[in-house]
Amino acid sequence: MKIILNIVILLLSIMGFSQITVLGKVVDKKNIPISGVNIFIEGTYDGATSTENGDFIFETSAKGNQVLVLSLMAFETLKINIDVTNYQNKTIVLKQSINMLDAVVISAGTFRAGDHSKITALKAMDIYTTAGSNANIVAAMQTLPGTQKVGEDGRLFVRGGEADETQTYVDGIRVSQPYNASVSNLPTRNRFSPNLFSNMSFSTGGYSAEYGFALSSVLLMNSINEPADDVTNIGIMTLGLGIGKTSKFKKSSLSFDVSYINLAPYQLVVPQKTDWNKPVQAISGQSVYRYKCNKGLFKLYVTYDHTSLDLNQEDINYTNKIRFDLHNDNFYINSSYKGEVSDRLQIQTGLSFGYNKNTIGIVSDKLNNTERDFHYKLKFRESFSNYFKLNFGTEIFNTHFDESYTATTHSAINYGYKNIQTALFTEAEIMFSPKVALNLGVRGSNASVVDKFVVEPRISFGYKMAKNSQFSVAYGTFNQTAKQDYLKFDPHLDYEKASHYILNYMYNTNGKMLRVETYFKDYFNLIKYDSNKATYNSTYNNDGFGYAKGLDIFWKDSKTIKNLEYAISYSYIDSKRNYKNYTQQVTPSFVATNSVSVVTKYWIESLKSQLGLTYSYSSGRPYNDPNTNNFMAEKTKSYTDLSLGWAYILRPQKIIYISISNLLNTNAIYGYQYANAKNSNNIYESQAITPPANRFFFVGFFWTISTNKKTNQLKDL
Known part of the structure; x- marks a missing residue:
């Protein structure tokens, strides 16, 4: 037994003598020490964690060229090819990770x-x-x-x-x-x-x-x-x-x-x-x-x-x-x-x-x-x-x-x-x-x-x-x-x-968003015909x-008033x-030079319903009246629409949805078609271009069959 113990001690001593020390320091790009960085040799359990001063030191039995891995949340994981034998007193710079919730997002357009x-x-x-x-x-x-x-x-x-x-x-x-x-x-x-x-x-x-x-x-x-x-x-x-x-x-x-x-x-x-x-x-x-x-x-x-x-x-x-x-x-x-x-x-x-x-x-x-x-x-x-x-x-x-x-x-x-x-x-x-x-x-x-x-x-x-x-x-x-x-x-x-x-x-x-955007578009080589x-x-x-060219504004808010979500859009265009x-x-x-849209949704807990209203407005659009000397100088009357949507949860996963457009029953005119030739009174006759009906009604029953009982429930939308 004593002989076996001596052999084990001898082997451990040999292994100890073969260990190589790896040491260094981790800092950011401003040379500020980073603590808590996990540093290890890839494919082994040899490694350490950096101290408050950014220092790290550990021993490894790996030899030759190895991959040193450094990782810490909010920083990019870094892999470095090193020669273990000669890697000591090195300073390593970690870059902050861009995969963070507060990073900039390019949102133009x-x-x-x-x-x-x-x-x-x-x-x-x-x-x-x-x-x-x-x-x-x-x-x-x-x-x-x-x-x-x-x-x-x-x-x-x-x-x-x-x-x-x-x-x-x-x-x-x-x-x-x-x-x-x-x-x-x-x-x-x-x-x-x-x-x-x-x-x-x-x-x-x-x-x-x-x-x-x-x-x-x-x-x-x-x-x-x-x-x-x-x-x-x-x-x-x-x-x-x-x-x-x-x-x-x-x-x-x-x-x-x-x-x-x-x-x-x-x-x-x-x-x-x-x-x-x-x-x-x-x-x-x-x-x-x-x-x-x-x-x-x-x-x-x-x-x-x-x-x-x-x-x-x-x-x-x-x-x-x-x-x-x-x-x-x-x-x-x-x-x-x-x-x-x-x-x-x-x-x-x-x-x-x-x-x-x-x-x-x-x-x-x-x-x-x-x-x-x-x-x-x-x-x-x-x-x-x-x-x-x-x-x-x-x-x-x-x-x-x-x-x-x-x-x-x-x-x-x-x-x-x-x-x-x-x-x-x-x-x-x-x-x-x-x-x-x-x-x-x-x-x-x-x-x-x-x-x-x-x-x-x-x-x-x-x-x-x-x-x-x-x-x-x-x-x-x-x-x-x-x-x-x-x-x-x-x-x-x-x-x-x-x-x-x-x-x-x-x-x-x-829960809130404001977007303001201005733009200019230049067109060339557009098609013409005779x-x-x-x-x-x-x-x-x-x-x-x-x-x-124009200006677009968008505001959305789902937090100020409980159960109410609304969005307001405005567009001005000169084209x-x-x-x-x-x-x-x-x-x-x-x-249309000016356009406004207001979209609202309100959850009514006592009625198990979501009520939605959408208001749309557009200023008059141009059209050409051949009875005048000015080309495309006339404009239609402005367009307005107030639409209602009501969704009611009849039972879990069963919904009745009712939608009505143009609640105010306004008469929309999209433009005019003129005759190709003048009539006996020397006038080009016209007819208005209008929708097929002033209002559109929609009623639907929607049934969702799923083991997940939350599916299709409006309160979760």
Whole structure:
């Protein structure tokens, strides 16, 4: 036994003599000692914690080249390659981590909707609960500053730009046809069910170099990564029926949403100004499949809808009404993957295909068109440190559009275009400190219809002045091919161009947010043509130009008054263009100089109800009266709307929702259509463009089936 003990002592002595001492000091960039830092040799248990003076010392049996790891909350984890034998009396500088709640966020030109955003202007469920929005994503976005509410259209108009100047993306991949089919002077709505999306980002300008081919704005929507529970949603509405289902599995989940809309029963109760032969009928389905891989997430999003309508529409130029018969089929599939290649490198890639077909009858004439769109995108994100990240990637768009017009007086006229757009982009995210951030980006792209390579620089800067306030600036140039209405007749038009200059101030504290933003947009190369309307025999050029400048203010408060949440938006815009067939630079017909929106939601505990009111105001919009000598000098009367939404919890997970628009029953006039020729009194006759009905009524019963009894309860919204 004594012999064994001596051997053990000898071995321990040998091991003791082989231990190497590692010692040093940890400080920050101001040379102030940091205590509590965990320091160790990677892959071993050898290490120590720094003292109040920043000193550390420990012994290790490791030899040669090793990795020394230093970690402490609120500081970047640091790994250093060292030679253990010679590593003594070294001073190590740790950098403060930028991943802190009070770090600056560049907010110029961007509104975010989603419960996990630091600068959320809308919660995801606001799409449902905003009075007057009727679960329409775009209608909810139209309550934000910088947007124009164009009642006869329904699409998203941003800061003096037409609706075609805004692009929509799902999980980073473009959607070429984001709106339902409609006819002239009847508003459309977007195709997406809010049920399937977790957050959204709406840019009013100055957006990232990752996105392009949009002169004004991008709307980014991200589908839910991982649903919280198995859930079934059933909706019975005055307009139709809907059902949604989400099922969770071990490493995957599947969601779908199906709806059927038929306006015929509703219009039997609520008289319409529109002369319908067959009111709008639509059936749609959307689905998202998710699969969690070892280091990433794969998602597959699929949607299909069919819409049909048949109506007789008045036209000032014809004695009899014009019959329009529309059938639309739309299919869209989007696959995306986001994951890690290594600890520092992330990959995001996706592929989409869209197919859209319209079959339109105009009296006895026929207009048929089809559009096929592909989009492929590959993006990498390299995190060199918390202070410097680099995004870079490439994408390709392939669009094929064909249209055929057949009249009783002549044979079919066929036209269309093919366009392949390619782009490269890179953007650096630089954090100089938690208070100072800079994004530098550049995008290079080419469109086959133009056959010209363009470079678009983008820059944005943010500075945090105090704990709850910051300002941001942004600049960028943007190019977009001519919209489909022109490109199908002349597929060789040049890019339209715009430059954005944005200055933003934001105050953001718990439950309150103030945003003040001023901007200037300069337009070049806008499309002009030489006829009353854009047709196949018009002559087109890129000689148009214009500008938009203005001020947007947004205030949101959910804390001052218990159970009350309200938001106030104000927009002032001065915008003029010389484009289309305009004879001079004037304010276009879709721009209202002043717009105000007030959105309120109040939870009434005793009634188990949420009451919502939305007030909207827009000053008069310009229109051209050919009976006067001044072009586009007349204005409509101002537009006002007060909408009510009331949600009542009938029983746990059963909700009745009632919505009424235009409580004050004001008569809205969106503009006027004038005759092409004078009448016998030497006057151009006109007719007002108005909504189909002064008021819109909606009643729905929504039943959620889930083991989580809090799901769909309004008090938690």
